[in-house]
Amino acid sequence: MRQVTENRFFTYDGNEIFYRHWRANNGDNAAPAIVLFHRGHEHSGRIEHLVEEFNLPDFQFFAWDQRGLGLSEGARGDAESFAQILQDTECFMRHIKATHALTDNDIAVVGQSVGAVIAAGWVHDYVPKIRAMILGSPAFRIKLYVPFAIPGLRLMYNVRGNFYVNSYVKPSLLTHDTARIDSFKQDTLITRPISVRLLLDLHDSSKRLIDDADSIHVPTQLLVSGSDYVVRRQPQRQFFNKLSSAKKEFHLLPKFYHDTLGEKERHLAIEKARQFILDAFAEPLRFPSLLDADRIGVTKEELVRLQAPPKGPVKTFYWWMARRIVEYAKRISKGVELGFETGFDSGSTLDYIYKNEPQGEASFARFADFVYLNSIGWRGIRKRKDNAEQCLIKTIEALQKEGRAVRIMDVAAGHGRYILDGVNQLRVKPESILLRDYSELNIEKGRALIQIKGLHEIARFEKGDAFNREELATLPERATLTVVSGLYELFGDNLLVSNSLKGIYDNMESGGYLIYTAQPWHPQLEYIARVLTSHRNGKPWVMRRRTQIEMDQLVEAAGFEKIEQVIDRWGIFTVSIARKRPLC
Secondary structure (H helix, E strand, C coil), X not given: CCCEEEEEEECCCCCEEEEEEECCCCCCCCCCEEEEECCCCCCHHHHCHHHHHCCCCCCEEEEECCCCCCCCCCCCCCCCCHHHHHHHXXXXXXXXXXXXXXXXXXXXXXXXCXXXXXXHHHHHXXXXXXXXXXXXXXXXXXXXXXXXXXXXXXXXXHHHCCCEEECCCCHHHCCCCHHHHHHHHHCCCCCCEEEHHHHHHHHHHHHHHHHCHHHCCCCEEEEEECCCCCECCHHXXXXXXXXXXXXXXXXXXXXXXXXXXXXXXXXXXXXXXXXXXHHHHHCCCCCCCCCCCCCCCHHHHHHHHHHCCCCCHHHHHHHHHHHHHHHHHCCCCHHHHHHHHHCCCCHHHHHHHHHCCCCCCCHHHHHHHHHHHCCHHHHHHHHHHHHHHHHHHHHHHHHHHCCCCCEEEECCCCCCHHHHHHHCCCCCCCCEEEEEECCHHHHHHHHHHHHXXXXXXXXXXXXXXXXXXXXXXXXXXXXXXXXXXXXHHHCCCHHHHHHHXXXXXXXXCCCCEEEEEECCCCXXXXXXXXXXXXXXXXXXCCCXXXXXXXXXXXXXXXXXXXXXXXXXXXXXXXXXXXEECCCC
């Protein structure tokens, strides 16, 4: 039996997370690693049997207790959101990589049930270049058996606020292994209640993962129980069919109950997973190039559909009516009126969204503006601003700790609010701030905001083209921190983005930082394309989604190395930090 060590680390918000670590038999602290994700309600102790049963002596194993479960801190069976658990996962992965000198290339993940959804969500949202992902009966859709259970729980949650429901699952419906059944009954660390908030978010996040599974390229194996009374099989098959992974396998295990890797005959599943892992580590790690995704591929096909008129009389009438409603709303909502005047993707609209102050003379008008400001897309925009500010502060402090001058440039700042708000949270201000934009209106508003924020001594605003490589490269002042927020999402052409990134690289000092945003997914993409207008000549605001792996590849091709990423709870906007690599 391998010796296990019990460890703890602090995740992003100070919550203490417990995990177990088993060294490789050869004692190599940097040996390739298998990271195990336990089922919902359970903890890492329930899956430690896999360390021996996988029979991979040259691999080290890690297994962690999810926030609020097992020996980890947090409210029992609860989290602010499913995204919070994914952020914990990212922090855990960064922790073990730093502690054990690992890279993504050295890691494979194995998850069961809810743990499988967490593993898949982490791979989808944070796009690590890991070797393999094994998913045992992922809980994309739980069998609740009560008609309209999800809508009913959602209604009750909206009325009552957060509350808990107990798991109905008996251990005899999880496995045929009597020893596992008995140990489940006696395990005092199992947490049966789960918060409805987390349950609903798991449901919504799973739908997003299934809809957007084609953005996953990691080699993936699904091990699906044939007699599962806990989760549904159809969403598992839908997820598998949409995967873009060059290597993927789907295995249906007849008569297996839900605890796929804890079943009586689990050696059948484990051997398939073991061989998949060995094969993945025996081959060079390959991910497809998506630098031409603007010309061919899933997001290009999606763009073509959005640019074409809606098909059929029903859809045509639906979107005509939606446009009429929004056009009427501009008479009531100040935000909608501003969107039609300047474009819903303009700097002026963005600044209005950031302020988040419903306007209108009558209470009904203010309510209409409130509804507009709280659409999911605008909530995501505001969270992107918060995340961008936090990344800005973190990066500035890193430069100051290195003893380097802090010279900030934003190539398309809009009104510059997120930069100026972020800087004003700092005790030690940067040496200089250069804000640039193509719009005279944005420049005028931005210069006024600089004065209001009291940063006129270090900040200036000038006109500039964010896509002109030569113009960016020849700016007289070399930046140590460049920010591109909310720009590349509006332009689907990768040549434009590549030119911009290369100009930023040419301008930047060696070792400088880049903060960039992306929009890998949006729940209202068709609504935006059919109903809202752009600042570009009032034409329909049609966007091509750029998946995170595509955006990261563009950044890497320009000469940067990504080091960190955050994402909002809905999976709409990411903010990433990269660093300029020196020329070879």
